[in-house]
Amino acid sequence: MYDRWLIVIAWQLDELRWVADDVLDEIVRRDGACMYETVADEPDWNEEQLTDRALAARLCAGCPVQDECLELELRAAGERTVGVWGALTEDDRRALHWYWRQRGERAGGSR
Template sequence: MNLVSIAWELDRLRWVPSAVLALVVERDGLCMETFPDLPPWVDEEMTDRELAARMCAGCPVRDECLELALRTAGADTVGVWGGLAADDRRELHPHWLQRGERVERGPGS
């Protein structure tokens, strides 16, 4: 996994307000759908990376979700967001910060 390239890919979202990202993720995120049953893989033993890959496979708003998670939780992130496990997002966070300012945080963020 190339964290620098992931940080670069998220640059296209840097000026999108967090409130807009949240609305998009809530509206279009596959994990936000109400499932009538538990997923068939719920009882499988998986690493966090495997769970993230499985949960987020095919989601159309993975980047928006990841950008939102990095903004709101930063290095204190937990769970699965944007197709990455928490450890991967913690490793990504410093690379993401180096990519520059963002809409809510201003210069130097």
């Protein structure tokens, strides 16, 4: 089931395969929920013990550019990815990277 989920995500990212890196970067910086300059208050779930996957889901909830963020991180960091990008954990992105690479060439020569 996990592999199928990763294949679906890799397939979804195909629509971004020819978007240039600098364009993806601009979109994520401009529209990414985590890039907003002001945060009103600390989240009320800060004290909860969350799994990495739950934390990633919460941090990126409602972000309009999750796919763009994920595509950019896979291109930039590949298997060396760290942190939370595209609502996925490091482990999930590392596992996804293989499937993503199988989908073919990307803008900027990423493969």
